[in-house]
Amino acid sequence: MKFSRALLVLIGAAIVSAPLGIWWSHSGAPGRSGTGEYMVSSAHPEASKAGQKILSAGGSAVDAAIAVQLVLTLVEPQSSGIGGGAYMLHWDERARLLEAYDGRETAPAGATPQLFLDEAGQPLSFFDAVVTGQSNGVPGAIAMLHLAHKEHGRLPWADLFQPAIQLAEDGFLVTPRLNMMIAWSPALPRLPWSRAYFFTEDETGNAVPLAVGTRLKNPAYAKSLRLLAEQGPDVFYKGELAEAIVAASQNAPMRPGTLSMADMAAYEPVKRKPICLEYRVYNVCGMPPSTSGGLTSLQTLGILRSFDMGALKPGSVEAVHLITEASRLAYADRDLYIGDTDFVDVPVAAMLDEGYLASRARLIDPSSSLGKAEAGVPDASGDLGSRYAPNESRSRPSTSHLSIVDAQGNVVSMTTSVEAPFGSHLMAGGFFINNQLTDFSFRPVIDGKPVANAVAPGKRPRSSMTPSMVFDAFGNFHLAIGSPGGSRIIAYVTQTLVALLDHHLPMQEAINQPRHVNRNGPLEIEEGTAVADLKDELEQLGHEVIVKEITSGLHGIRRLEGGLEGGADPRREGVVLSGTP
Numbered sequence: 001m002k003f004s005r006a007l008l009v010l011i012g013a014a015i016v017s018a019p020l021g022i023w024w025s026h027s028g029a030p031g032r033s034g035t036g037e038y039m040v041s042s043a044h045p046e047a048s049k050a051g052q053k054i055l056s057a058g059g060s061a062v063d064a065a066i067a068v069q070l071v072l073t074l075v076e077p078q079s080s081g082i083g084g085g086a087y088m089l090h091w092d093e094r095a096r097l098l099e100a101y102d103g104r105e106t107a108p109a110g111a112t113p114q115l116f117l118d119e120a121g122q123p124l125s126f127f128d129a130v131v132t133g134q135s136n137g138v139p140g141a142i143a144m145l146h147l148a149h150k151e152h153g154r155l156p157w158a159d160l161f162q163p164a165i166q167l168a169e170d171g172f173l174v175t176p177r178l179n180m181m182i183a184w185s186p187a188l189p190r191l192p193w194s195r196a197y198f199f200t201e202d203e204t205g206n207a208v209p210l211a212v213g214t215r216l217k218n219p220a221y222a223k224s225l226r227l228l229a230e231q232g233p234d235v236f237y238k239g240e241l242a243e244a245i246v247a248a249s250q251n252a253p254m255r256p257g258t259l260s261m262a263d264m265a266a267y268e269p270v271k272r273k274p275i276c277l278e279y280r281v282y283n284v285c286g287m288p289p290s291t292s293g294g295l296t297s298l299q300t301l302g303i304l305r306s307f308d309m310g311a312l313k314p315g316s317v318e319a320v321h322l323i324t325e326a327s328r329l330a331y332a333d334r335d336l337y338i339g340d341t342d343f344v345d346v347p348v349a350a351m352l353d354e355g356y357l358a359s360r361a362r363l364i365d366p367s368s369s370l371g372k373a374e375a376g377v378p379d380a381s382g383d384l385g386s387r388y389a390p391n392e393s394r395s396r397p398s399t400s401h402l403s404i405v406d407a408q409g410n411v412v413s414m415t416t417s418v419e420a421p422f423g424s425h426l427m428a429g430g431f432f433i434n435n436q437l438t439d440f441s442f443r444p445v446i447d448g449k450p451v452a453n454a455v456a457p458g459k460r461p462r463s464s465m466t467p468s469m470v471f472d473a474f475g476n477f478h479l480a481i482g483s484p485g486g487s488r489i490i491a492y493v494t495q496t497l498v499a500l501l502d503h504h505l506p507m508q509e510a511i512n513q514p515r516h517v518n519r520n521g522p523l524e525i526e527e528g529t530a531v532a533d534l535k536d537e538l539e540q541l542g543h544e545v546i547v548k549e550i551t552s553g554l555h556g557i558r559r560l561e562g563g564l565e566g567g568a569d570p571r572r573e574g575v576v577l578s579g580t581p
Helices: 005-012 047-056 061-073 126-132 142-152 157-170 176-184 192-198 221-232 242-252 261-266 295-302 317-337 356-363 487-499 509-514 531-540
Strands: 015-018 023-024 036-041 083-090 096-101 200-203 207-209 271-272 275-279 282-286 398-406 411-415 467-473 478-483 516-518 523-526 545-546 553-562 563-568 576-577
Touching: 015 242, 036 047, 036 553, 036 563, 047 061, 047 398, 047 576, 061 142, 061 157, 061 221, 061 398, 061 411, 083 142, 083 467, 083 478, 096 142, 096 176, 142 157, 157 221, 157 261, 192 200, 200 317, 221 242, 275 295, 282 295, 282 487, 295 317, 295 356, 295 487, 317 356, 317 487, 317 516, 317 531, 356 516, 398 478, 398 553, 411 467, 411 478, 467 487, 478 487, 487 509, 487 516, 487 553, 509 553, 509 563, 523 531, 531 545, 563 576
Parallel strands: 523 545
Antiparallel strands: 015 023, 023 096, 036 398, 036 576, 083 096, 083 411, 096 271, 200 207, 275 282, 282 467, 398 411, 467 478, 478 553, 516 523, 553 563
């Protein structure tokens, strides 16, 4: 069904801001409650099975998300875990309320702006900064999930731990991706805890990564889960597990950190107001800062509103060019303006202003690339653009996304991460501790100007995680989507939203689309795809093109008239599972 822009504006007037959320009134328009069907899409079959088990027992979307995260910590340790952080969008179908939960890590009180500079004042290499205690932020996932459970859980907290406890005790099978990531890391075999966990030895004493299909048990993690199930988050932030995390960080063999028990005890998740943008006949919503993902994705879509994307063939030169140019402009703003809003001013409303985004769109020439884009000047930004220097990003992609719809129609879109593969490589209680502080700019000042994303005590490092939800013109839930992939996440999610909302592709087909990414630099195109065959034509438009492996990890669910439709990225190992309680 199509709706005029005038009707959208009228319907949009029924959208009322609520504390820490967005509330949609029915306003006489048809609403949809849960159909009785549930669905979970996550990055590993065992994690999806855990979510399915919780949902089949009558659990809520939040209940299932907790079970999925606990299993992912075990089976996909290179990507996410309870030693890291997460962002969650939650849709309460009955209350018609969308909420944003910020479980991003925070910097210890002892962190300084010079944290990742060497003795000469120069930035450390990325991996010299990662495999250290200095890279550890206070993990936020457990606190965030506990808060969400208090507000939206239906099953007892302890029940949600059983699938992961059983799997940790009985063991799980090493997958091809885990085997590949173990073999990739030069640090894992050099550290005694990860060498003992992930490797065997050959006849000469060399470390050999566990073979695909090896059953891997983790009794230390099972013990940690039992403590969390019985004692709740206090044991993680004030008790035995907090002590283990702090000890691992302060006694790291490389650059010990300052993370303390006081830092752990002081951690608080934050509920923030989601940010939304009208796009065609939909409202697209995302996480606000401290992540840059929601704002940058919405800016890209807002720029693309000026073009009839639906008239273009998906993956055509014209479509790739327009998405690339819009992405350049949005990433330019991202690198100048976005940081933790508890520490710096971010002109969010001005950056999403319709007139501002239309002015950015006018910079795009359909016949030629604009090259390196400059940040714009949103109307309300004042002198922010001249006050700050652009961020210098050094992050590496290692993250996970899960999308869940429960039988009552409640929805979770959650992206979760330990930052680099295996985080800091430090372990405590059977799980890896994050290196999220390396998401800060290594240089706090550039050319005499401060960077919005500079390190500061208690500050959340800027992220690229982009959990997203889309609602139809009547305010009904339409779809949830997200991806891992470092700073490429924003492009993965935005490109897929165009495929879903402009080209109306099925969820799985939209996720399968060849990936192309521009972060205001070279145009990266997924090798071995039809879009890679367009390299010469795109170069003729002025793009610098790099054809390479690109590994998104999109997981999405869409509600259609007949029920739920899910998709899992074939580039990774996830699956979609569904059923009825």
